[in-house]
Amino acid sequence: MAGEVRQLDDRKLAVLRAIVQDYVGTEEPVGSKALVERHNLGVSPATVRNDMAALEEEGYIHQPHTSAGRIPTDKGYRLFVDKLAEVKPMSAPERRAIRHFLDGAVDLDDVVARTVRLLAQLTRQVAVVQYPSLTRSTVRHIELVALAPAKVMLVLITNTGRVEQRMVDCPGTVGETLLADLRARINARAAGQRLPDVPGLLEDLPATFEQIDRPTVSTVLATLFEALAEQNEERIMLAGTANLTRLGHDFPLTIQPVLEALEEQVVLLRLLGETTDAAMTVRIGRENAYEGLNSTSVVSVGYGSGDESVAKLGVIGPTRMDYPGTMGAVRAVARYVGQILAES
Amino acid sequence: MAGEVRQLDDRKLAVLRAIVQDYVGTEEPVGSKALVERHNLGVSPATVRNDMAALEEEGYIHQPHTSAGRIPTDKGYRLFVDKLAEVKPMSAPERRAIRHFLDGAVDLDDVVARTVRLLAQLTRQVAVVQYPSLTRSTVRHIELVALAPAKVMLVLITNTGRVEQRMVDCPGTVGETLLADLRARINARAAGQRLPDVPGLLEDLPATFEQIDRPTVSTVLATLFEALAEQNEERIMLAGTANLTRLGHDFPLTIQPVLEALEEQVVLLRLLGETTDAAMTVRIGRENAYEGLNSTSVVSVGYGSGDESVAKLGVIGPTRMDYPGTMGAVRAVARYVGQILAES
């Protein structure tokens, strides 16, 4: 342990920061001479070389070949993100553009679609946006519609504008009066409540009806509970896959598993799921559980209509990404989407 | 003209067919010797060479370098598809697998999602499926829900299971009686009708209400008509982009514009829009209007719940694709999706 925690003095950290910045810019291994030229470190290349040797010893950087410059390792990026980088705030024009672009949205689908495109464009990477989850939302309205004598459609509308519908096959004919009654009682209890709380609040509802109506009521409620529970319905939208082609020279090898991962909604959901709610999460290279994304980084953050996060969004890019800029864009977009949702 | 229509005798056509088949299989320019070996043409390589020269003269094939084999041109593929290829029917196990895979779907979203994944997997190419269009569908039910005194939600359910919702801000408070009345009258007239016909059928509805209610009725109807008209809402789902990585050696150059095209729903919609309704359409290389897809082919066909096509689906792949197999898969999937939709 004691050996691991060896201190890195300030200049070594500065060198690491410079390496990361240069490498992100040029995509080429960076050598000691180029470093002292581009950043005025005030020391000679030889000194930097010593520092680099130390950094390599500690596993923060790595050289592809003996006679090449250094590139940061995952661990190096990690240190950079944790200690050396500051999230770069968006400029005022950028903020205005974001705002303006999102303001044009007409419904929830459109909000999500615009958000994901915006994020892809801002970061020039692959963007992922999760639809506001049912779990965190509240009920705005629950509607029951008789489609046939024994067939009822159930429509669930959440405060985030999401609509779920289910068909219910009832045990017997359902009268319009019963339906109206049921609708009224359900909404009286459930409206404004958080989705996970609803089953508890409606549990004893069948008992308040006439004996003869109870099977129907129970059937409808069962379907409702099912719809509420079905978090599998978590949907995701993504954009910017074309940005993967800008990755680099070696990329047929690296792009394939990434594209495959992106097609698996399950993988993406798990990926976003690992985001801790409030704070921005950065997963670098092998920190990602999914193997296909071992050479990518994921920057994600929760967003929400109020003070609370209802879903997550993020971008996926090469580990050699512009972390400050990306994090700034992700944070800004999340913030504005939250505002838009709160307004609507 | 007379010069253009020079006849190609049967053997030349056989040679062209053989070239296409071999090139699709190997992805390498095919020479005269390999041709006579792999297909028993019963003639010598020299003879084939003469035929090839003729085919090249007519623009059906082309050689990359002087000392290389031949590859088909777009025109060559076109002739192959039109005259030389027969759609390869799916095998019985394949058909069963398709059927089984699609049968598991629970709602429209799921049907489309499964279809597109299936198609991508079968053809090992990029698959595109358009949601059943509103234009061709009929109204199953129109529901009105009061969310606030002057706020009504309108839900439109089509026979294909698609659900559209719109918020309506009414000029004044809307009573529950009026709403029920309006709901009943709308459905009486519109249920079972095709969407484009609905406005005509409801046009004079406001006149049948009390003077005082007419503004509200008109507002609701206006929103409904808007929802009906909004064909922009045509949605598309795609899958299999990872298959693009199997394209070949030269592919960073070719994959970029394709990915960009795939991100533009408008482009994809236009692409599918060019499909003539009933028959299968094959657009080869430069036949595609969109420039980014100049080195790809698009195989598309309409599908529908009844005898009529309500939307389209297809695949996008390299011009050097297995046309008979791809066309077989596309046709089979379209057929089964139609059946599924008809049943539900």
Place this chain on the structure above:
DNA sequence: TTTTGGCACTCGTGTGCGCAGAGTGCCAGG
């Protein structure tokens, strides 16, 4: 103790050359 300049060493990259192999076009003979 830390920094610096100098120097030898390593190794990847680019270049030129030659060769083998595949495929063609053409021509004369069947």
Place this chain on the structure above:
DNA sequence: CCTGGCACTCTGCGCACACGAGTGCCAAAA
């Protein structure tokens, strides 16, 4: 009209070689 033979033209590959970037180490300077 088909076929076998032959000369020709390319591409791709392997190889040798020089170049240059970058390093590591060491001894001297700060």
